[in-house]
Amino acid sequence: MASRLVARGIEAGYGAVRVLHGVSIEVNEGETVALLGTNGNGKSTLLKSLMGLVRPAAGEIVLETDGRSTSLVGLGPEEIVGLGVALVPEGRRLFPRLTVEENLLLGAYRREARAHIEDTLAFCLEAFPVLRERRRQLAGSMSGGEQQMLALARALMTRPRMLLIDEPSVGLAPILVSRVIAKIRELKETRHLTVLMAEQNFHQATRIADRGYVIVHGEIAFEGRSTRELTEHELVKKYYLGV
Amino acid sequence: MSGRRLLAMAGGVTVLAVALTRLVDNQYYYFAGYVILQYVVLATAWNILGGYAGYVNFGSAGFFALGAYTAAVLIKAVGAPLPVLVIAAGVVSGLLGLSIGALTLRLRGVFFAIATLALAVVLQTLIVNWEYVGGSRGLYTIRPARVLFFGNYVEFLFVVMVVLAVAALTIAWRIEHSWVGRGLAAIRDNEEAAECMGVPTLRLKLLAATVSGALMGVAGAPFPYYITYMEPASTFNLDYAVNSLAMPMIGGTTTWVGPLVGAVLLGSAQQIATVTISSALNLLIVGMLLVVFVIVAPDGLVGLVRRRRSRG
Numbered sequence: 001m002a003s004r005l006v007a008r009g010i011e012a013g014y015g016a017v018r019v020l021h022g023v024s025i026e027v028n029e030g031e032t033v034a035l036l037g038t039n040g041n042g043k044s045t046l047l048k049s050l051m052g053l054v055r056p057a058a059g060e061i062v063l064e065t066d067g068r069s070t071s072l073v074g075l076g077p078e079e080i081v082g083l084g085v086a087l088v089p090e091g092r093r094l095f096p097r098l099t100v101e102e103n104l105l106l107g108a109y110r111r112e113a114r115a116h117i118e119d120t121l122a123f124c125l126e127a128f129p130v131l132r133e134r135r136r137q138l139a140g141s142m143s144g145g146e147q148q149m150l151a152l153a154r155a156l157m158t159r160p161r162m163l164l165i166d167e168p169s170v171g172l173a174p175i176l177v178s179r180v181i182a183k184i185r186e187l188k189e190t191r192h193l194t195v196l197m198a199e200q201n202f203h204q205a206t207r208i209a210d211r212g213y214v215i216v217h218g219e220i221a222f223e224g225r226s227t228r229e230l231t232e233h234e235l236v237k238k239y240y241l242g243v
Numbered sequence: 244m245s246g247r248r249l250l251a252m253a254g255g256v257t258v259l260a261v262a263l264t265r266l267v268d269n270q271y272y273y274f275a276g277y278v279i280l281q282y283v284v285l286a287t288a289w290n291i292l293g294g295y296a297g298y299v300n301f302g303s304a305g306f307f308a309l310g311a312y313t314a315a316v317l318i319k320a321v322g323a324p325l326p327v328l329v330i331a332a333g334v335v336s337g338l339l340g341l342s343i344g345a346l347t348l349r350l351r352g353v354f355f356a357i358a359t360l361a362l363a364v365v366l367q368t369l370i371v372n373w374e375y376v377g378g379s380r381g382l383y384t385i386r387p388a389r390v391l392f393f394g395n396y397v398e399f400l401f402v403v404m405v406v407l408a409v410a411a412l413t414i415a416w417r418i419e420h421s422w423v424g425r426g427l428a429a430i431r432d433n434e435e436a437a438e439c440m441g442v443p444t445l446r447l448k449l450l451a452a453t454v455s456g457a458l459m460g461v462a463g464a465p466f467p468y469y470i471t472y473m474e475p476a477s478t479f480n481l482d483y484a485v486n487s488l489a490m491p492m493i494g495g496t497t498t499w500v501g502p503l504v505g506a507v508l509l510g511s512a513q514q515i516a517t518v519t520i521s522s523a524l525n526l527l528i529v530g531m532l533l534v535v536f537v538i539v540a541p542d543g544l545v546g547l548v549r550r551r552r553s554r555g
Contacts, residue, residue: 053438081441093436095429106429109422110441158441 003065003084003161003194004028005050010059012049019045021218022059027162027196032188034205034212035198036236042218043198044090047164050196051087052077065161082110086160090167090198092151096140100131103139103150107157116159124153127187145176152183162194163187169201177204184208206230249416253409260405264398273401277469279510280404281462285483286490286502287411288458292340292451293488294496295424297431298348299356303459304483305363306336310460311478312376315467318384319375325403325465332464333457340456341449348448367479381474384467400465407465411458415499418454427451428497459487482525486510489529493536495545504544 005027013019019042027033037043048054050061052075061072063083072080095103104124108117125132128149134142139150148168155163165184169177185208188195199205205212206227214222214235224230264273285303292298300306310332317323317331339362347358371379386396393399418424426447429437438444467473486509494505509532513525540547 051439053435076443077438078441078443081439087439089436089439093433093439095432095436097432098428102425102428106425106437106440106442109426109429113441114422154440 003063005061005063005085005162005194005196007046007050007061008059010046010049010056010061012045012054012056012059014045014054018057019218020049020056023215023218023220024059025196025213025220027194029194030192031210032185032195032197032208034209034230035196035215036200036202036205036212036230037198037215038200041215043200043215044166045218046215047087047166047196047198050080050164051085052080053087063162078110081158081160082112084159084161086155086158086163088151088155088163088165088168090170092147094139094147094150094154097138099136100139100142100150101135103154104131104157107154108159110158113157113159117157120157120159124156127156127183127190128153144172145179148172148176148180149183152180152187156187156191160193162196165195165197167198167200169199169204177201181205181208202236246417249413253413256409257402257406260402264393264395264402270395270397273397274469275514277397277401277404278514279507280401280408281466282486282490282506282510283408283503284404284411284462285459285487286494286506287408287415287499288455288462289487290491290496290499290502291415291418291458292448292455294491294501295418295427295431296448296451298448298452299488300359300455301356301484301488302359302361302363303487304479304481305359305366306339306456306459307463307466307483307487308363308370308475308478309339309366310336310463311466311473312370312463313460314464315376315382315384315473318467319382325468329407329461329464332460334460336460336463337453337457339460340452340454343456344449344452348452349445363479363484367475370475370479377474379475381472383472384470386468386471396468400469403465407461411461412499412503414454414458415502418451419499423447423450485526485529486513489533491543493532493543495543495547497542498545501543501545508544 008024010020010023011018023046035043035046045054049056050072052072056073063070063072063085065084070083095106104121108114108120130146131150131153139147168180168184172180181204184195187193197205209227211226212224212230213220222233222235224233230236285307289300289303293300313332313335314328317328343358343362347355370376376382390396390399426437426442429440429442430444430447434444490505490509491502493509494503495501509529512528516524516528536543
């Protein structure tokens, strides 16, 4: 079940606006890697490029699974999902007028996931009891915290090996952020996931991250090989800790 | 509802329609029934793309007329029998749906809507300038003198339309209760999220556009025989575009029941208005009902009933 993601020299943007300038990152099997940066520095664009939602202008993205490497550049999102990568998008992006259960089932759209749909659904309802209670409710009518849980569960329904999570803390009360982060760690252990998490909430992200990158103006400004290195770095102190 | 039960129901409805032709003599009812059923097909077809996937088609009249003219050409050129007309009309209009979809469905919904609107105008212009089908003067199609079993051709056409309506509803039901339908619902609700989940959005949209276009063409296939005198202005009439959009919206767009209910209600209301007052009122009725429904019941009658039920 080894899987590893390597991106080198990614240049990407929207139309004439270049957002990423030669970004290189690496996520190894079983790691939780934090991608730290404040708003507008390119975190989401990087995740979207990895997912095939934004086509990079240059650079390469390689996914290694079970000793097989696949280049992800040029593949569509459905093919990338098919390779075992899932994205929990920023702002959840649920299907608001579908029920919680319908949202979850849609996570299992790809063929391999459909074969295990009963198991994965049972797991998700076990892991997120609140979703079991609200199974028949419309997703859009739930609270922000519940919606974030549903977004996580829906991504799990694709049976990913690698989970990309875009700002899980956005718009949530501090207590909920803390719960969501704890949940991500728990899921990572039980589902043997490799996690890349973009976050601007530094304290919460470093609670569960093994290491991380700081992205500033579309470039990797610093790579911390441990949470300690991250906390002690000048940039982080300047941007996050207000020291 | 299982597939077998669905087939049994479909067969039952057809048998009932045939039995009806043994009982009712007044020809008017067959003419009126034909028009209502034709709207059932059109509304159901529109709903597959417009309701399930949320891509609004303003060019239903173009797809319908293309089916009708395909049939008219085949009748004139080789005297093709009705089943061939239905299949050919479906194929031609389906291909049109596919190609318009391929050109515009990569973009967001608005572009598709604009393209379909323009499409109907372009097609009409082409037909007006095509001498073989009579240009703007139109052309006559003579009904076969006799038809097996039915004797009367209008009764036969009525039963044909019943079969087509049942077939369209069956297809819609099948789509709705499959992974295709689930994927289309995801596209309707949040296309970007659907992509993230691995839903092959473009393929599903193309499929929906093709099936939807094909069924609209099928609805037009028996039209030359029904109307006997066909000309572009009435075949491309705005009524078809507006009705096939308004009927599902009034009935409810998320299930196959919605277009059926909407088409039967609105279609009947228009038939009654045509007889008692004037056919000029038809679009007015639709317009006013649409405004009322958008305000009072944005999810249509089906949504209204569902909300009542879940409350009570």
